[in-house]
Amino acid sequence: MATPCGGEDIADGQAQRLQIVGAVHAGQRFEGSVQRGQCVRIMTGAPMPAGCDTVIPQELTTDADDQGVTLPAGRVRPGDNRRLRGEDLMQGSVALPRGRILRPSDIGLLASLGIAEVPVQRRLRVAFFSTGDELRSVGEPLDAGCVYDSNRYTLHGMLTRLGCEVLDMGVVPDDPVALEAAFRSACEEADAVITSGGVSVGAADYTRQIMASLGEMTFWKIAMRPGRPLAFGRISSRGRDAYLFGLPGNPVAVTVSFSFFVRDALLRLAGAESRPLPRLRVTTATPIRKKAGRTEYQRGILAPDADGRWSVRLTGMQGSGILRSMSDANCILELEHERGDVAAGEEVSVVLFDGLV
Ligand SMILES: Nc1nc2c(c(=O)[nH]1)N[C@H]1C(S)=C(S)[C@@H](COP(=O)(O)OP(=O)(O)OC[C@H]3O[C@@H](n4cnc5c(N)ncnc54)[C@H](O)[C@@H]3O)O[C@H]1N2
Numbered sequence: 001m002a003t004p005c006g007g008e009d010i011a012d013g014q015a016q017r018l019q020i021v022g023a024v025h026a027g028q029r030f031e032g033s034v035q036r037g038q039c040v041r042i043m044t045g046a047p048m049p050a051g052c053d054t055v056i057p058q059e060l061t062t063d064a065d066d067q068g069v070t071l072p073a074g075r076v077r078p079g080d081n082r083r084l085r086g087e088d089l090m091q092g093s094v095a096l097p098r099g100r101i102l103r104p105s106d107i108g109l110l111a112s113l114g115i116a117e118v119p120v121q122r123r124l125r126v127a128f129f130s131t132g133d134e135l136r137s138v139g140e141p142l143d144a145g146c147v148y149d150s151n152r153y154t155l156h157g158m159l160t161r162l163g164c165e166v167l168d169m170g171v172v173p174d175d176p177v178a179l180e181a182a183f184r185s186a187c188e189e190a191d192a193v194i195t196s197g198g199v200s201v202g203a204a205d206y207t208r209q210i211m212a213s214l215g216e217m218t219f220w221k222i223a224m225r226p227g228r229p230l231a232f233g234r235i236s237s238r239g240r241d242a243y244l245f246g247l248p249g250n251p252v253a254v255t256v257s258f259s260f261f262v263r264d265a266l267l268r269l270a271g272a273e274s275r276p277l278p279r280l281r282v283t284t285a286t287p288i289r290k291k292a293g294r295t296e297y298q299r300g301i302l303a304p305d306a307d308g309r310w311s312v313r314l315t316g317m318q319g320s321g322i323l324r325s326m327s328d329a330n331c332i333l334e335l336e337h338e339r340g341d342v343a344a345g346e347e348v349s350v351v352l353f354d355g356l357v
């Protein structure tokens with residue numbers, strides 16, 4: 001029931017009898033006038049009749065008949081149950097800032113404003129390939145000493161989730177000539193290039209060398225685990241240039257270095273607003289081994305205990321080749337550079353996975 005009582009009829013502490021002078025449905029307007037002591041039956045979504053200022057849910061009223069309805073005292077405050085013009089967005093305010101990656105609710109917001117088209121930036125084009133003589137793609141026979149390439153598939157998923165246009169260049173062997181050709185063609189086709197493997201100090205680790213010969217290696221090695229030998233630089237070929245992220249080959253190093261370095265860089269290159277991944281502080285249910293002097297990212301499962309309090313435990317062995325424990329995890333613990341071993345019950349930072357890997 002919409003009423004124009006200015007709140008007084010319902011605010012003076014006594015039950016009120018109001019005369020019903022009409023009804024209004026969503027999509028209609030009530031054209032009549034409503035006086036003090038009167039009300040209009042109103043459906044959710046209908047515009048407020050002129051002069052009315054308060055809506056009383058019908059289930060709070062009693063003794064309704066064709067003529068009137070009784071409002072018990074003290075159930076509704078003046079101004080209750082109405083939506084004010086501009087309460088969602090004031091005229092002239094920003095609906096969506098530049099750089100927003102459109103999420104479902106953003107698209108709904110645009111639709112609510114009747115906007116069918118907005119200017120967007122083209123998707124960032126990212127080329128990626130795996131390096132290593134031992135790698136076989138899924139579907140190929142697995143020769144002795146070989147492993148299936150998992151990094152390309154993980155990267156494909158993470159890049160797609162990020163909204164990038166992906167260019168999968170397959171597996172490139174540990175051959176400097178083949179590698180240089182792959183780097184050149186990736187650079188000519190894409191805005192950014194991601195490789196995995198071949199960035200360490202092995203005899204067949206050529207990535208850094210080729211990076212330096214085609215451009216510059218901006219940095220190599222970070223005090224983190226996994227992901228320590230990450231190399232970053234810029235390469236050019238035939239007048240085109242691209243950022244190059246040389247990720248370590250170990251499968252967990254790929255997901256961690258992508259999540260904590262590459263992801264943010266790609267978002268910036270794509271023109272997206274920077275949104276740091278939310279960190280939560282929770283207690284660890286188990287002790288954690290940690291070396292001071294490097295940031296460690298460990299795989300965890302965040303879950304409520306019997307009392308409903310959330311705590312985190314590790315997924316098990318943390319070797320950077322153990323991909324199953326990444327797949328079991330629902331979060332990554334971020335253990336700070338200077339921190340040593342962590343005792344059960346101490347607080348740690350976790351980054352939730354959803355939307356990440
Ligand atoms: N003498 C040293 N050896 C290593 C060091 C070091 O500092 N000194 N660092 C270790 C760390 S930490 C990492 S991480 C790795 C990174 O080395 P690379 O980037 O050169 O990676 P690879 O040697 O090519 O591969 C490492 C490991 O991962 C497997 N791999 C590689 N690519 C894939 C793929 N696409 N899918 C599945 N598995 C893959 C590869 O077979 C190796 O087992 O270096 C350490 N060594």
Ligand code: MOO
Binds near residue numbers: 229321
């Ligand atoms: O830095 Mo490596 O990524 O530990 O395995």
